[in-house]
Amino acid sequence: MTTPPNIVMILSDDHAANAISAYGGSLMRTPNIDRIAADGMRFDAMYCTNALCSPSRASILTGTYSHVTGVRTLSTHLDARQPSFPAMLRDAGYQTWLVGKWHLGHGGVHDPQGFDAWDILEDQGEYWNPELLSAAGRRTVEGYTTTVLTDLALQRIAERDPSRPFCLLLWHKAPHRSWDPDTVHAGLFDGVDLPEPHTLLDDYVGRSRAAREARMRIGRDLGERDLKAPFPPGLTDEDRTHWAYQRYIKDYLRCVASIDDNTGRLLDALDGHGLTADTVVVYSSDQGFFLGEHGWYDKRFMYDESLRMPLLVRYPREVAPGTSSDAIALNVDVAQTFLDLAGAPAHPRMQGRSLRPLLAGTRPDDWRSAMYYRYWEHLDGIHHVPAHYGVRTARHKLVHYYGDGLGVPGASPVASEPEWELFDLVSDPAELTNVYTDPAYDGVRRELSAQLEQLQREVGDEPVATPSSGSGQMA
Numbered sequence: 223m224t225t226p227p228n229i230v231m232i233l234s235d236d237h238a239a240n241a242i243s244a245y246g247g248s249l250m251r252t253p254n255i256d257r258i259a260a261d262g263m264r265f266d267a268m269y270c271t272n273a274l275c276s277p278s279r280a281s282i283l284t285g286t287y288s289h290v291t292g293v294r295t296l297s298t299h300l301d302a303r304q305p306s307f308p309a310m311l312r313d314a315g316y317q318t319w320l321v322g323k324w325h326l327g328h329g330g331v332h333d334p335q336g337f338d339a340w341d342i343l344e345d346q347g348e349y350w351n352p353e354l355l356s357a358a359g360r361r362t363v364e365g366y367t368t369t370v371l372t373d374l375a376l377q378r379i380a381e382r383d384p385s386r387p388f389c390l391l392l393w394h395k396a397p398h399r400s401w402d403p404d405t406v407h408a409g410l411f412d413g414v415d416l417p418e419p420h421t422l423l424d425d426y427v428g429r430s431r432a433a434r435e436a437r438m439r440i441g442r443d444l445g446e447r448d449l450k451a452p453f454p455p456g457l458t459d460e461d462r463t464h465w466a467y468q469r470y471i472k473d474y475l476r477c478v479a480s481i482d483d484n485t486g487r488l489l490d491a492l493d494g495h496g497l498t499a500d501t502v503v504v505y506s507s508d509q510g511f512f513l514g515e516h517g518w519y520d521k522r523f524m525y526d527e528s529l530r531m532p533l534l535v536r537y538p539r540e541v542a543p544g545t546s547s548d549a550i551a552l553n554v555d556v557a558q559t560f561l562d563l564a565g566a567p568a569h570p571r572m573q574g575r576s577l578r579p580l581l582a583g584t585r586p587d588d589w590r591s592a593m594y595y596r597y598w599e600h601l602d603g604i605h606h607v608p609a610h611y612g613v614r615t616a617r618h619k620l621v622h623y624y625g626d627g628l629g630v631p632g633a634s635p636v637a638s639e640p641e642w643e644l645f646d647l648v649s650d651p652a653e654l655t656n657v658y659t660d661p662a663y664d665g666v667r668r669e670l671s672a673q674l675e676q677l678q679r680e681v682g683d684e685p686v687a688t689p690s691s692g693s694g695q696m697a
């Protein structure tokens with residue numbers, strides 16, 4: 223009988239798959255993150271069920287959707303006493319450690335639970351000289367946060383009890399806004415014009431008002447703190463976008479460069495300790511991110527750049543090197559996957575499904591063919607994205623902006639007009655043409671509407687009744 227594997231989960235914050243070279247992105251090389259893909263499996267259809275930091279983290283930990291975790295928006299903190307995979311692994315005999323960004327509140331029931339040791343950043347944390355909270359109190363550690371957190375993770379591994387398996391969560395702050403690189407990467411891409419996405423100058427024609435009215439435009443909504451310089455005077459709107467895109471994407475990728483370097487340090491340490499064969503290594507991010515697609519930064523929307531999470535899994539005992547899967551995988555699957563690999567039962571409350579058969583190269587016949595998404599935070603005071611829910615299949619996506627939702631401090635109290643979007647992801651992978659009212663898609667629309675209702679029932683969520691529900695309208 224084999225002993226349960228160690229589990230290492232590296233979770234970055236807002237890292238789009240397109241900024242990982244293993245995913246074919248041309249923006250930069252990520253040789254260390256790519257090592258995980260080369261030695262393991264790349265998931266090409268991994269999605270979050272709510273593209274926002276805290277909600278996705280809560281779903282990863284508990285294996286449940288936002289309406290079950292209670293963490294629907296950024297303003298709700300997690301009651302960390304809920305069943306979670308770290309606590310269940312600890313009950314199964316694992317050493318469990320959390321290092322890095324938690325962003326689920328702290329103090330009392332919001333402190334991390336189920337860990338032998340935890341060191342977390344307060345809320346978003348800082349890029350430099352982070353203040354770390356632990357059960358023992360607060361301390362400040364000098365240095366660049368991505369490296370500081372990795373140092374601490376390496377220390378946990380070095381000081382482990384070798385007679386028991388461990389689960390290490392290394393949850394980075396980077397590359398979250400405000401994109402402050404390490405000094406060693408400050409000059410990376412200097413003098414180079416990075417490629418622009420073909421939708422950088424999107425005019426939002428043919429889509430929802432939600433897209434047109436979102437305040438996430440690189441050329442308009444980023445500030446001097448983000449860009450580390452004021453906009454040069456006299457630029458046209460288009461030229462502002464070109465200029466700000468280069469400033470933005472370079473700092474974003476410089477932050478990724480540090481994650482990649484530190485991922486290499488961690489993989490080397492596992493090699494050095496002789497742990498590689500017995501350790502599951504996962505690289506993922508809490509959601510995707512817009513890297514200039516549709517003219518945007520940030521996430522929130524159900525559009526693919528935001529919906530999609532990178533997921534790379536290395537586990538030499540069970541995963542063949544250099545493999546990939548296009549089965550739909552979800553953030554709510556992570557908990558059950560880890561418990562399954564550890565030989566521990568899942569909690570009956572968990573709503574995902576273990577990815578273990580996919581990792582072994584087989585797709586069960588009854589694997590899901592559609593996923594359910596819901597973004598709850600309605601028209602916050604900054605990004606101004608309306609709440610919406612929807613369904614994605616391999617080929618289509620139906621989205622309903624239902625015109626209401628949960629407010630947050632500083633949010634507009636105004637309800638918005640409900641609207642629908644339907645995309646054909648094969649003929650229109652960039653999601654530029656809403657075909658919701660196109661008669662050629664009547665059958666698809668009916669089918670997806672039925673799937674949406676069914677998925678909502680299955681996960682225990684409820685539709686929002688609106689006057690125009692089901693009628694829809696074009697932008």
Ligand code: CA
Binds near residue numbers: 235274275
């Ligand atoms: Ca995030």
